[in-house]
Amino acid sequence: MASLKKRGKQYYAQYYAGGRQRRVNLATDSRQVAKEKIRQIESSQARGRSDFLPTRTLLSEILTRYVTHMRVIKTPKSAQTDCYYLRDAFGPLCPALQITSRKPSPK
Numbered sequence: 001m002a003s004l005k006k007r008g009k010q011y012y013a014q015y016y017a018g019g020r021q022r023r024v025n026l027a028t029d030s031r032q033v034a035k036e037k038i039r040q041i042e043s044s045q046a047r048g049r050s051d052f053l054p055t056r057t058l059l060s061e062i063l064t065r066y067v068t069h070m071r072v073i074k075t076p077k078s079a080q081t082d083c084y085y086l087r088d089a090f091g092p093l094c095p096a097l098q099i100t101s102r103k104p105s106p107k
Helices: 031-047 059-073 076-090
Strands: 003-007 010-017 020-025
Touching: 003 031, 010 031, 059 076
Parallel strands: none
Antiparallel strands: 003 010, 010 020
16 A cells, blocks of 8 residues: 655655565656556556556667667568568657668658
């Protein structure tokens, strides 16, 4: 069970994990948003997960790392096909998803 604390204008979540007390800044001054984040923390604790709040890692960085990993693990044609689907879903978000063929289609 997590509790909601206010310090200054910011809200904090206070909860126990692994027998230790934790306090996390919820990065909001809105009580409604803070309550929703508390609900997410409690829900993830009930599921047994510890990663309850989203990270600030950029999506382009995640996609670049995934494409690099995919090109090492998969065959070139399979990696090219997967990049096609990622480019279709996310658009030209990062340089790793750019078209590498000689003749790109007008699409």
